[in-house]
Amino acid sequence: MSSGDPGNVIRGHKANLKNPNTSDESKEHSRQVIDEMESGEADDSGDYDPREKSAQSTGRTRGGETEIDDSGKETNRVLGGYRATLHNKSTSAEAKEHAREVLEDNGVKVD
Template structure:
């Protein structure tokens, strides 16, 4: 189930998408104004919804990405070891 922050983020993205209709953008404006205080929604900090397998996969990808700094790779390695 999406969080309020994700729902508001989707409506904000819709407003900035040049491929959506004006009618769709107006709907997003109304939802943000009526349900989300104009879009001012606190960022979700609940990590309990994250799938540990997906997190581990992302950390492993970081370790194998040549464009990632050594510092970021070390952090990913430490986090991955902490998950085991």
């Protein structure tokens, strides 16, 4: 069974049932999944974590695992924002200095 958000899983299967381009076999599978989830028979541990889903969906990894900080943000995206700050002509010198410090603190070489 999918480990995604249970609400999204059910919505996806319901959409499959209404899609004229999907096979009867696929629709039967969707009916079974919906029935299992609605009856509580599904193997659902209830430990859905949206941060985990976000990390999985991006495919961005370092050493096989996506780095996520305590606030749920992906480290590489946050650092990318700071890199962009350094190249933005509209950014103040103060903001660029802060971005440079954050990048250096995280081991990113700054030109």
